[in-house]
Amino acid sequence: MAWDYPGAAACLIENELAGNEKSNTARYKGERNVKIVADDVIKLIHSIDDVSTLPKEIRAGKTLAEQGVDSLDAMSVYLHIEEKYGIKIPDEAVDKLDSVDNIVAYLNDIL
Secondary structure: OOOOOOOHHHOEEEEEEEOOEEEEEEEOOOOOOOOOOHHHHHHHHHOOOOOOOOOOOOOOOOEOOOOOOOHHHHHHHHHHHHHHHOOOOOHHHHOOOOEHHHHHHHHHHHO
């Protein structure tokens, strides 16, 4: 990976060790490599087979709870987001990711 873009020194690399597996998550401050939109997150949510409380239509501006998604299914959504985007969502951020709009803002902030 080339590190010759403005703000490269602000790149934060988080390493987590889980057993024998090592996962790296890179977050770039200032420059975004990916632009996530609400449709991306909605499609991801609809692609999850193990979400039992999923409504037919997900609205970006309403919280997942308001749309009938329970906390267990919301955790499944967060895990799938972590897997798809190769990130680790810290526990303190999960409470703020209560709607598609908030998830999109969070992803665009860290990617």
